[in-house]
Amino acid sequence: MLGLLTSIMRVFEIPMAFLQRILGIKHLAWVFLAPNLILFFLFAFLPVFLNVVYALTGGDQILLRDRAFVGADNFAVLASCDNYLDPNTCQKDLFWRAVHNTGWFIVLQVGFMIGFSLLTALVLNRDIRARGFFRSVFFFPVLLSPVVVALIWKWILQRHGLMNAGLDAIGLEPVLWMLEREWTFFWSVFLSIWAHMGFYTLILLAGLQAIPRDVYEAALMDAATPFRTFYRITLPLLMPTMLVVMVLALIKGVQTFDEVYAFSGGGPGSATTLLIQYVYETGFAGAPRLFGLASAASIMLALVLVVLTGLQLWATRKNADG
Template sequence: MVHGQWSSPVRSNETLIAWAFLAPALILLGIFVLFPIAYLGYLSFTEGSFTRAGVRWIGVRNYWRLLINPDFWQVLGNTLYFTLATLIPSLAIPLGLAVLLDRAFALRGILRTAYFIPSITSLVAVGLGFRWLFQNDGPVNAALGAIALDPIPWLGSTTWAMPVLIVLSIWKQLGFNMVVFLAGLQTIPQNRYEAAELDGANGWQQFWHITLPGLRPTLIFAAVTTAIFTLRSFEQPYVITGGGPLNSTNLLVFYIYDEAFAQFDFGYAAAAATILLAATLVLVYLQLRSQEDSTAP
């Protein structure tokens, strides 16, 4: 009875202490995450300025404007193309590098550091560098001229401008994904490879039947984080192309920025941002479900 009399107050005190420690983080989460998301949803059903005095409720009209606006669908197509074209190389190249750099050899640490540097480099600075490289009289066209090829108007062409942004994004994501794959490789027991060698499996067979299955959770994580990185890309079109030429490199986040802070159409921009948020949440949900399936017995 004594234990029963005291267990409830003690447990209650522990709960209060736990909430007291959690309160600062929960307050910050509410102010900087939950409230902005809720306010974004509210703005998407309004028109006017983002202050309460200038806002007028219009229901789903902004979403209808998105559906019938051909520019929005072009931007969605640009974003989908940019994401898919960036995703596969951003996984395949770092995975190959991780497998190579997982082996012991001279200068391995230096090479790991060198490949990781792009991940900690300012995307704006890198964008300015790429704009200089691919301008009409830049080093890339100079190299083409050196091998008797005609120069390409990279940033002025609706065909070639997007590949420049894709190459930049692949290069920027390379180091991060390589480190993620290196960490994943450490979780694969070495005795699996030793047993495969005794059974006569070659390097490709070991990679296909041991490395890839062992890296499945890591691959899912890298794919989702890379997809989110590409979906929220803003600096690339802002610094290099300005969304042009002819709207061919206008990505969704840049489109939202332009509608909100150049056109001052905050409700319309909020509706587009809500769609982006929904797509991101779907990706996160798929990642969590996939990881649960991969760890299930």
């Protein structure tokens, strides 16, 4: 076996020695980087470039040679609105409904998720019984597929599901959780928090454990109350981690698609239609397939993600410098 491996390595040694003589030892690293660079170009840079090209062309044809150049018309169509707070006054009202839904989804999901994650991390950081078990329980939903999460809660909340069975058992009328706009949106936010809260809890727990214990001992000697200790010590020292968690949660919230789509399909009506779903349905699931409009919407969304990513990098750098 060792002899076979030696023979194989000698076969590769011949072209590598030839490349080393041609390129030199300093440039030989590009030979090893080339496969990764090619894959990165094909599956990252090229799709982004094509997306920009499609955003600048119109029609429902998929081949670029059959598409007419329209410049920024797709962006103008999406931005055409008399009152951006009222989607009914917009030319593409479904797009702006998706924008509004995504905005509310982010505000509620990120706000409550950070609050619950912080509370859970504070509890799990204490010396409680079966602490390792509870940490595993809170992190377990993160390991589930988003589609599995959606199907679990859809089974619980459907008309003859587990939730209504519980209400019926105590003599209450069943609720159409999946058919009423407010309830469907509420449960979409809830299942997203349930699915991802464990990840942010883990980050905040790591931040809490990085705080020196002697600081708390000094506060205890000064007879500081628990609330004052949290407000004056824990929260300021945890703020860099909190900022990173907030930015990560914002980026994840903007990109939400799979669990909400599998849970409600964007309904009832357009109550839970988010931006990623609008891009998907406009470019791939609708008829006609408006690739240019979908590409323009995705670029507008990408600009938001670039801003949020820049904020994350700034927060990380500030945390490292501080």
